[in-house]
Ligand SMILES: Nc1ncnc2c1ncn2[C@@H]1O[C@H](COP(=O)(O)OP(=O)(O)O)[C@@H](O)[C@H]1O
């Protein structure tokens with residue numbers, strides 16, 4: 448089931464807790480669900496934050512399937528709840544903090560692209576740098592050529608640019624794909640089972656605009672033909688939903704506003 452060509456698997460990973468893995472995972476999932484892509488979140492974290500968020504979703508919200516990849520305590524077994532529907536087009540894996548060993552290898556092998564949310568602070572940069580060097584920049588991973596996106600998260604309005612982060616990215620020859628501001632909108636989304644792209648547009652314009660480069664990056668890695676077809680299909684389908692037309696059109700226009 449994992450090797451189906453149309454399934455794009457995005458791993459959200461960073462050994463540092465609180466860096467925004469779950470936040471990025473649920474908002475990416477909600478973005479894809481809003482574009483009517485068949486979307487599944489796979490939660491490897493025993494805390495089950497993504498699956499808890501999923502349980503809060505309203506029944507009429509665009510569907511997102513959940514897969515529980517945690518091992519049962521004291522065993523190597525996993526439950527039937529790990530099942531990923533084969534029709535899934537976008538599979539988002541939410542990794543736990545401090546993941547290592549077999550579980551990490553399994554997630555890395557499945558990933559077609561990797562997203563690393565990173566809080567711009569000296570402590571977080573240090574921890575993430577070690578992980579990137581020891582895990583992602585190994586000869587084996589390099590030979591697989593899996594694209595990696597770095598997302599600065601919880602960026603403070605008073606400090607939009609952070610020189611140590613820029614140095615860090617330059618030294619590893621990595622680029623910043625998106626910059627997400629520290630905002631209550633993410634906290635609200637997590638509490639209510641919603642994603643940025645399902646919230647009141649007026650309240651989430653800045654956050655959507657900042658998130659779009661990441662969504663587009665993942666979409667681009669899914670194969671541009673699938674992404675383009677999906678966008679076209681969505682705009683046609685939403686003609687009978689005036690609110691959604693306005694919302695999605697605004698969303699796409701925001702990409703052009705830098
Ligand atoms: N950009 C952001 N702005 C404000 N709060 C955020 C942002 N990103 C994450 N948070 C909050 O920070 C906490 C940790 O984020 P989370 O996504 O759970 O991190 P992780 O999964 O890496 O441990 C959560 O309470 C989340 O709502």
Ligand SMILES: [Mg+2]
Nearest residue numbers: 468469492496
């Ligand atoms: Mg988490």
